[in-house]
Amino acid sequence: MxxxxxxxxxxxxxxxxxxxxxxxxxxAVADAVREVTALDRSKG
Known part of the structure; x- marks a missing residue:
């Protein structure tokens, strides 16, 4: 990462x-981590 x-x-x-x-x-921290991970995966 x-x-x-x-x-x-x-x-x-x-x-x-x-x-x-x-x-x-x-x-809230876990949700933020999931959101960043999803953004990173969508860039691909």
Whole structure:
């Protein structure tokens, strides 16, 4: 994914508390990931 999209970066430590965000609103995060994946697949 990172090779196809140069805007995606991977880092070892995030400056904010992403764990709390994922626990609190994991459904919204999952929906966003699915949407991005679908867009990427449609480009093909």
């Amino acid at each position: 990172t090779e196809r999209n140069p805007n995606i970066q991977i880092s070892a430590k995030a400056p904010s508390n992403h764990g709390a965000i994922l626990r609190k609103d994991f459904r």
